[in-house]
Structure formats: structure tokens, C-alpha cells
Amino acid sequence: VSQKQVKSRGGVPSKATAFRLSQYLRVLSSEADATGRMPSSTLAKAVGVSDAQVRRDLAAVGQPGLRGVGYDVEHLTQAIRQTLVIHRPWRAVLVGTGNLARALLKYRGFQKQGFEIVGLFDVDANIVGQCIDAMIVMNVETLPSRVKSLRAELGVITVPAEAAQDVAARLVAAGVRGILNFAPTMVRTPANVSVVSVDLSIQFEQLAFQVGQVHDQQHKQTD
């Protein structure tokens, strides 16, 4: 059963597996040491899953691993990047120029990972034409021609919730293949345009859960 789950859709990892692969990548880059190898237990502990889960996930990307030797950090990193399709760069346009958009533009992590923001758009005529982070803000009406000329494949939505669906439709019409949605609402797209919604409440919930666990454990120890 577990094998089926990991390898659903004939060898393609599930979304849940893909998420863990991203988490493993972080551990591989932050906890690699001079040996150039990392045991499954290090990955398991850092991500909070079982050793067996790590080995299943990594077998699914063609890295069976050798018991007692650990994974080759460089090979494993490359294999995961290939599976996640981040072994090549992605160009994205950003719609919305509020605080979150400005925070994203300053966030150097994206660029390092191969995600480049190549165009900045807004609906507000007062903001169009302004310069933010060395980019001129363009009118959202010009998305169709700009997406093509900028060779952007992804769109990032940072507009308020009530404008998000309209912007998503404009991005789809302009030909993007995927949307990263930061608006606190669901947006719908045709099946051939993927959407990943970033819901920051989930992170807060995970923190509440973990703090709750620590508290429970301390009570058990002192009771």
C-alpha cells in the first residue's frame, strides 16, 4: 500500500511526497557536513517523519540509499531537484505591489533557488509606472503581451482576496502555466494551470500544535 501511495500515477510522487522532498532539500543544504553523506535518520528527525518514510520517498526518486553508509548529499540533492523540476530556472510575474509583494521582491531566497521575478503588475493607475526594486510597475491590462515577451511561465498573486479570482483569470488568459496565490481565498483555474495557495494560518496552526505537544510532555514528566 505504501509503495502505491508514493508511486501513484506511475512513478510520479504524490503532492505529499513532493512536499517532503522540498523539506529534505532544506535539510540537505543546512545540515550537510564534511563527509558529504547523510543518514536517513538525520533527514527523518529534521522533517518529523519515520526513517522508513524517508527511505520510501527517496527510493521513489531513484535513490535507494545504502544501509549504514547514508545518502550522497550531492547526488541526492540533484535527484530531488530534477524530480521537483527545479533543476532549471523559472520566470514569474508578480501581480500586486503591496507590502507582501515588496517583501517577496526583497526575499533573496527565491532568486537563489532559480525563481526569478521578471515583471511587476498592478491595477492601480497611480502605481503603474512607478519604480519598485528597479522594476517599472506595468498595467495588469498588458499581461497577455508582457507574459509572452518576458517569457514568464508562472504568476504570483499578492492582491487582496476580492481581486484574486479576476487576476487569476487574467494570468490564465495571458498563458501562465502555474499560479502561486498569496491571497487568503481559493482561486479556480483550468486543469492545465496549477495553483499553489500559500496559507500562512497553516504555519501558525503547526506552531500551536507543536507548543501544545511540548506542554503535554512536560506535564506528563512532572505529574
Add this chain to the structure above:
Amino acid sequence: VSQKQVKSRGGVPSKATAFRLSQYLRVLSSEADATGRMPSSTLAKAVGVSDAQVRRDLAAVGQPGLRGVGYDVEHLTQAIRQTLVIHRPWRAVLVGTGNLARALLKYRGFQKQGFEIVGLFDVDANIVGQCIDAMIVMNVETLPSRVKSLRAELGVITVPAEAAQDVAARLVAAGVRGILNFAPTMVRTPANVSVVSVDLSIQFEQLAFQVGQVHDQQHKQTD
């Protein structure tokens, strides 16, 4: 084996299960209909895991479900909120007042979920004393007394990477029990203070992966 994974630490869900529980909550609130019931298949499809995984996860929070009848949306929502320890409010202080902090303050989703930002702090003497979103920015030096008087249990870090570890240490010394870290770096805390790091690159990677899958499928269909 799967049962062990879900129920590791004697009935407490793993971090990976807790993350899926958060995702199920989103689906329960966005896709509930007039029947007040939801089949495991709806949850499975929306989150991208198998039906069996959904049933195992929900059995672990005491909701076995009835085949063919679906889950009671309200009961299940309450059970998950209790497991994630979000059935009661959490008070948090925010350190850093840049674009990301301002975006978080405007983001109404948190308040609705029971996470309240009750204090705003900065290291910059030029910003301390300013009013942002109806709150006076306080000096980070005053964290120990303020965290107590504000009855804050959580800290949110939105300072640049190079300042993050220092701020984390100050929050720990001030007595917070958990930290939500938006700085693009790892911060270390004692074992009794949980840290959840928000790495927005992971979301971008998940989008690249999903777009890559759509592309592959289309090629297979047309080849």
C-alpha cells in the same frame, strides 16, 4: 507500520499528520455543502493524498468515519481544532516592522483563526514609538516585561536573516513557548521552545513540481 507512524508518541499525531490535519481543515471550511457531511474522497482529492491516508489520519483524531456516509463536518472540524490545540486563542508578539510584518498585520486570516498579534517590536530607535496598525512599536529590549504583561505565548520573527538568531534568543529569554520564523535562516532554541520556519521557496518548488507534472501528462497524451 502505517498505524505506528500516525500514532507515534502514543496517540499523538506526527508533524506530517498535523500538517495534513491543517489542510483538511481548509477543505472542510471551503468545500462544505448543505448536507453537513463530507466523504473522505473529497478531502483526499483536495489535499492530494489517498483515501486510506485520510481515513488513517482522521481515525487518529478519534473520527473513524462511516463508509458511505462521510464525516460530520462540524464534529470533524472541532476534533481537528482540538488536536491542533487551536480550539483556544493564542497571543503573539511580532518582532520586525518591515514589509512582511506589515503584510502579516493586514492579513485578517490569523485573527479569524484565533491568533492575535498583541505587541509589535523593533530594534531601530527611529521606528520605536511609531504607530503601525493602531499599535505603538516597542523597543526589543523591553521584550521580557512586555511578553509577560501582554500574556503572549508565541513570537513571530520578521527581521533580516542576520538578526534572526539574536531575536530568537531574546524571545526565548522573555518566555515565549513557540516561534514562527519568517527570516530565511534556521534559528536554534532550547527543546522546550518550538520553532516553525516559513520557507516560501518550498511553495515555489511545489508549484514547479505541479506545473512539471501537467506538462508531462500533456506530452504523454499528445505523443
